[in-house]
Amino acid sequence: MPINARTRATTASRKPVTSHEQVTALSASRKRATALSVSRTRAVAVAVVLLSGVTACSGSKGRDATDAAPAAGRQLDWIVSASRHLPISDADAKEHIASSALTAFGGTAGLSKELSRIGPLTAQFPPTSGRTRAAGWFTAGHGVSVFGMFSTDRAGRIAGLYFAKQPDSWRDLDARLREIAPEVSFATAEIGKKGRCRVVHGVNATTQRPLGSAFKLYVLGALSDAVARQEVAWDTPLPINDAWKSLPSGTFQNKPAGTTMTLAQYADAMISNSDNTAADHLIHRLGREAVEREVGALGNRRQDADRPFLTTREVFTLKGSGYPARAKRYLALPAKKRAATLPALNSTPLSGVTAWQHPRDIGTIEWFASPTDVCAAFKGLNDRTAVPGQANVGHALSLYDGGIGLDPKAYPTVWFKGGGEPGVLTANYLTKTSGGRTFVTSVMLSDPKNAFPVNAELNMLAVARAGIQLAGS
Numbered sequence: 159m160p161i162n163a164r165t166r167a168t169t170a171s172r173k174p175v176t177s178h179e180q181v182t183a184l185s186a187s188r189k190r191a192t193a194l195s196v197s198r199t200r201a202v203a204v205a206v207v208l209l210s211g212v213t214a215c216s217g218s219k220g221r222d223a224t225d226a227a228p229a230a231g232r233q234l235d236w237i238v239s240a241s242r243h244l245p246i247s248d249a250d251a252k253e254h255i256a257s258s259a260l261t262a263f264g265g266t267a268g269l270s271k272e273l274s275r276i277g278p279l280t281a282q283f284p285p286t287s288g289r290t291r292a293a294g295w296f297t298a299g300h301g302v303s304v305f306g307m308f309s310t311d312r313a314g315r316i317a318g319l320y321f322a323k324q325p326d327s328w329r330d331l332d333a334r335l336r337e338i339a340p341e342v343s344f345a346t347a348e349i350g351k352k353g354r355c356r357v358v359h360g361v362n363a364t365t366q367r368p369l370g371s372a373f374k375l376y377v378l379g380a381l382s383d384a385v386a387r388q389e390v391a392w393d394t395p396l397p398i399n400d401a402w403k404s405l406p407s408g409t410f411q412n413k414p415a416g417t418t419m420t421l422a423q424y425a426d427a428m429i430s431n432s433d434n435t436a437a438d439h440l441i442h443r444l445g446r447e448a449v450e451r452e453v454g455a456l457g458n459r460r461q462d463a464d465r466p467f468l469t470t471r472e473v474f475t476l477k478g479s480g481y482p483a484r485a486k487r488y489l490a491l492p493a494k495k496r497a498a499t500l501p502a503l504n505s506t507p508l509s510g511v512t513a514w515q516h517p518r519d520i521g522t523i524e525w526f527a528s529p530t531d532v533c534a535a536f537k538g539l540n541d542r543t544a545v546p547g548q549a550n551v552g553h554a555l556s557l558y559d560g561g562i563g564l565d566p567k568a569y570p571t572v573w574f575k576g577g578g579e580p581g582v583l584t585a586n587y588l589t590k591t592s593g594g595r596t597f598v599t600s601v602m603l604s605d606p607k608n609a610f611p612v613n614a615e616l617n618m619l620a621v622a623r624a625g626i627q628l629a630g631s
Contacts, residue, residue, distance in 0.1 A: 229289055229290070229310050229314035230287050230288060230289065230290055230291050230292035230308050230309060230310045231285070231287025231288070231292045232287075232314075233254055233292070233308060233310055233314070233315070233316050234285055234287055234292040234294070234306070234308050236254050237273075237279070237306075237308070237316070237319070238279045238280075238281065238296070240254075240273065241273045241276065241277070241278050241279045242278045242279070244270050244273060244274050245266070245267070245270035246266055246269060246270045246273075247266070248266045251266040251269060253315075254315060254316055255269070255315055255316045256311050256313070256315040256316060256317045258317075259315075259316055259317050259318070259319070275299075276298050276299060276304070276321060277298045277299015277300065277302075278298070278299065279296045279297070279298055279304075279306070280296060280297045281294055281295070281296055282294070282295040282296060282297055282303070282563065283295060283563055283565075285306075289310075290309055290310050291307070291308065291309050291310075292307075292308045293305070293306065293307040293308065293561070294306060294563065295563040295623075296321075298321075298323075302323055302324065302326065303323070303324040303620075303623070304321045304322060304323050304324065304620075305321065305322045305324070305561075305563075305616055305619055305620055305623075306319075306320065306321045307319075307320045307321075307612075307616060308320075320612065320613060320616055321616075322613065322616035322617050322619070322620045323620060324620040324623055324624050325620065325621060325624040325628075326624070327628070328359050328628060330624075331344075331359075331621055331624050331625065331628070332361060334617060334620070334621055335361055335601075335621060337617075338603055338614050338617050338618065338621070339583075339603035339604060339605050339610070339614065340604075340605050340607075341367065341603070341604040341605065341606075342361055342362060342601075342602065342603055342604075343361065343362040343363065343365045343366070343367045343528055343529050343600070343602040344359075344360060344361040344362070344363065344529060344600065344601050344602065344621070344625070345357050345358075345359070345360035345361075345363035345528075345529035345530060345533065345598075345599070345600055346358045346359050346360070346597060346598070346599045346600075346625040346626065346628070346629045347360075347363075347529070347530065347533040347597065347598050347599075348595060348596065348597050348598075348629065349533070349536075349537050349540070349596040349597070349598065353537060353541070355530060355533035355534060355537060355598065357530065358597075358629045359625070359628070359629065360529065360530075362528075363528065363529045363530050364459075364528050364529075364530050365528055366460055366463060366526045366527055366528045366531065367526065367527075367528070367582075367584070367602035367603075367604050368520045368521065368524035368525065368526060368579075368582045368584075368602075368604055369524065369525045369526060369527050369577050369582075369584055369602075370524075370525075370576070370577020370578040370579055370582050370583070370584050371407070371432045371434075371437075371575070371576065371577030371578070372525075372527070372532070372575045372576060372577040372584050372586050373464075373467075373525035373527075373577070374428050374429060374432065374437050374575060374577075375456070375532070375535045375536070375539065375575050375586075376449055376452045376453050376456060376458075376464075376467075376525075376535065377428065377437055377440050377441060377444075377449055377452075378425055378428070378429060378539065378551060378554060378555075379452045379455065379456050379535065379538060379539060379542075380440075380444050380448045380449045380451075380452040381421060381425055381440055381444060382539070382542050382548055382550075382551050383448070383452065383455070384444055384448065385421075385547065385548070385550075386542075386545070386547075386548070390421055390443070390444075391421070392420065392421055392422040392425075392547075392550045393420045393421070393422060394420060394421045395418045395419070395420055396418065396419060396420070396421055396424060396439060396443055397415070397416050397417060397418045398410065398413045398414065398415050398416060398417045398418075398419075398435075398439070399415060399439065399442070400415045401504065402435070402438050402439050402442050402471075403435050403438070403471070403508065404434040404435045404437075404438045404469070404470045404471040404474065404508070405434060405470070405471075405474055405508060405511065406434065407431065407432045407433065407434060408427060408428075408431050408432060408433025408434050408435055408436060409427075409431070409433065410424075410427060410433050410435035410436045410439070411434070411435040421440070421443070422550045422553075422554075424436040424439055424440050425440070425550060425554045426553070426554045426557060428440060428554070429554040429555055429557065429558075429575060430554065430557035430558045431558075432575075432576075432577070434470040434471075435470075437469070437470060438469040438470055438471055441467070441469050442469070446466060446467055446497075449467045450464065450465055450466070450467045453467065455538065456534060456535040456538040456539070457531060457534025457535060457537070457538060458527055458531045458534070458535070459528070459530075459531060460526065460528075460531075462493065463526040464525055464526055464527075465493060465497075466493075466496055466497040466500060467525070468500075468523070468525070469500075469504070471503070471504060471508070472500055472503045472504065473523060473524070474508070474511050475503040475504075475506045475511060476488055476503065476519075476523050477514060477518045477519065477523060478511035478512050478513065478514060479506050479510045479511050479512065481512075481514070481518060482518075482519075485518070485519055485523060487499075488523070489519070489522055489523070514580065515580055515609055516580055516581070516607075516608070516609055517579075517580050517581025517582070517605060517606050517607060517608065517609060518580070518581075520579065520580075520581045520582050520604055520606055521604075521606060524579075524582070528602075529600035529601075529602060532586050532598065532600040533598040533600065536573065536586070536588040536598045537598070539551050539552075539555065539573075540552075540588065540596065552571075552573070555573035555574070555575065555588070556571065556572065556573060558574055559572040559574055560572075560574030560575075560576055560585060560587060560619075560622075561619055562574065562587060562589075562619070562622065562623050562626070563623070564589065564623070564626065564627075567592060568591060568592055568630075569589045569590065569591055569592070569626075570590060570591075570592055571588070571589065571590035572587065572588075572589050573587060573588040573589075574586070574587050578610075578615075580609035580610075581604060581605045581606055581607070581608065581609055581610070582603070582604050583601075583602075583603040583604075583610055583614060583615060583618055584600070584601065584602045584603070585600075585601045585618050585619060585622045586598070586599070586600045586601075587599045587600075587622060587626060589626050591630055595630065597626060597629050597630060599622050599625040599626050599629070601618050601621050601622050601625070603618060
């Protein structure tokens with residue numbers, strides 16, 4: 159649902175901080191025991207939220223993660239145990255699985271059959287669980303890695319269950335990408351000792367796609383540069399301004415006007431929780447032109463596509479208020495004249511913005527970059543962390559690992575920024591290995607006609623993880 163924050167099922171994270179049918183219905187799953195899903199509805203997670211910075215299988219710390227009664231976690235433990243003690247009895251299945259979900263599985267026998275195809279599950283890391291959602295990485299049969307995501311109904315029974323297999327070769331990864339989305343750009347690149355991005359493996363690696371909330375990397379860069387020029391400091395206070403509020407994802411829109419926080423706090427929320435209001439406040443404070451300059455400074459090769467650099471509120475208004483007429487008028491203008499229309503967009507009450515569930519102008523009203531552009535951006539931000547007084551850049555990007563679930567001993571540094579709206583999904587990571595190598599993996603999916611289902615998000619996460627690990631192997 160475009161306006162409300164994505165319902166998140168968090169994964170195991172080492173720091174306080176996803177095709178279409180590669181994840182198929184459990185009762186119909188036949189391909190390489192790769193994946194399964196139960197429930198044709200989006201019971202596990204709302205599939206895509208406009209400008210959401212994470213995938214449905216991720217999220218910042220996750221609201222449910224602090225719930226007192228982690229029913230989903232208990233059910234996850236049961237599924238793991240059941241995968242090792244098949245077949246499941248009817249009584250046991252009815253105790254743990256909602257009747258509608260059990261029917262979708264094909265009954266108890268169908269559930270047992272499909273779990274046997276996946277193989278016994280072993281958690282790679284302690285899964286993250288909450289009251290209604292749980293998720294984590296598992297080793298399944300034949301040693302394959304799978305990402306599992308679970309949801310429960312009000313009675314605490316399993317209502318949704320998804321698994322996505324991690325590709326185990328570049329060939330497998332390419333095939334998965336072709337299945338996930340009609341428009342794909344992907345790259346895993348290594349940042350070498352000379353500071354250049356060398357593509358290890360790519361698919362349309364230089365083709366720009368819509369970014370969703372990954373545009374916030376450029377805002378973070380603009381803030382870093384403003385600090386370096388001593389125009390602001392990380393601890394500079396900035397009060398909440400009602401005129402600069404946006405819609406979720408995030409929570410800063412709920413803060414009363416005048417609530418003061420530091421620019422570092424805005425940056426942390428913008429990156430780790432993909433807070434739209436935090437991003438818009440920083441854009442207004444730093445100036446739109448400063449962020450536009452940063453797009454070029456961080457190596458984006460087609461900067462004109464991001465001018466004028468829109469706030470999230472402006473995108474919400476263009477796509478959710480008076481659509482499609484307002485959007486058509488905006489797009490009919492020469493690019494240089496579009497900026498003059500933005501004050502009117504910002505004065506439109508947020509209460510007049512209506513949710514949308516299908517792609518709207520994702521190729522024209524968005525923010526844009528290619529996987530190689532993202533590598534350049536991460537490289538630039540990484541360089542800044544070595545400069546005295548710029549540790550906040552790495553801090554913000556390290557708060558949440560995007561659900562990637564990598565071994566912290568092998569990958570001591572993981573940065574993440576993702577994004578999405580109906581028809582758009584992106585996941586972008588910078589990782590540093592214990593051996594001193596630095597990789598950037600970027601997965602960009604777009605579909606101008608259809609919104610992505612939850613399983614696309616899980617598969618995006620599996621592709622991203624495979625890209626990281628294959629490059630380092």
